Amino acid sequence: MQFPDVLVLFFSLLEQASEILSSFDVGLRQYATNHLTKSGVSLMRGVVKEVHSKKIVLSDGTNVPYGLLVWSTGVGPSQFEVTRPSQGPWIGIDEWLRVSSVEDVFALGDCAGFLENSGRPVLPALAQVAERQGKFLVKLLNKIGKKDGGKAFSAKYIPLGDPFVYNHPGSMASVGRYKALVDLRQSKDAKGVSLAGFVSWLIWRSAYLTRVVSWRNRFYVAVNWATTLVFGRDNSRIG
Known part of the structure; x- marks a missing residue:
């Protein structure tokens, strides 16, 4: 009788910053670090210099071998000759x-940032920021179009109304094994509600469910989640 080889998996998380989830509360960051470590994830810090077929090379010369590499990062801005705030390349x-x-x-x-003379900080590079800016800009462009038919250079002669204001609704993140983080503070230095654990995971899932378009799909997704929670993931394959 032959048995398949036992496959031992090792997971490593490479982070350029000094710690993961830097925008979250200190206690939540520590909770996430401890939870991932207990789950068998090795946390590493470094900057990737080169990527090869079986290893990555860090800026300090360290070689990190891998079997499967999942790359999750942003992209650098293109050269664009316009006035930029001094805080960054926006x-x-x-x-x-x-x-x-x-x-x-x-x-x-996340390609744009307030000028220094506006007295406003650079907003976080989050989808919810761009979503709110998009809604604001739609109303503003419609207002400009109605006032003067959208003619070129007409915006500077039209009162634009109240400027854009971003109110941060909070941040949430899943850390695996039915655990999540919920940070409802308005800013990194402000006070507010911070939760971690299974209850936070339920809040995170509920918030995600509200983003599903139709009630039909919401029902399907909720039933699938409940089935997975009770019976676990179905990894069976046919053939």
Whole structure:
């Protein structure tokens, strides 16, 4: 009788920053670190210099072997000759998301940052920031279009109303094994509700469920989650 070879898996998480989930509360960051470590994940710090077929090379010369590499990172900004705030390589915008150095050009999302003279900090590079900026910009462009038919250079003669204000609704993250983090503070230094554990996982799943478009799909997703919670994941294969 032949038995398949036993496959031993090792998981490593390589982070460039000094700690994972740096935007979360200190206690939540420590909880996530401890939870991942207990789950068998090796946390490493370093900057990737080269990627080869079976190893990655860090900036300090360390070789990290791997079998499967999952790359999760951002991209660098393209060269764009516009005024930038000194805090980073973003396109400089004012309180109405206008690019100050070019007429009739707006920018939003993580490619844009408020100019220093606006007195506003650079917003976090999150999808919820871009979503709110997009809704604000839609209303603003419709207002400009109705006032003067959307003619070129007409925006500077039209009162634009209240500037864009971002109110952070909070951050959530799953850390595996039915555990999650919920941080409802308005900013990194503010006080607020911070939760971790199974209850946070339920809150995280509930928030995700509200983003599903139809009630039909919400029901299907909820039933699938409940089945997985009770019976575990179905890893069976046919053939």
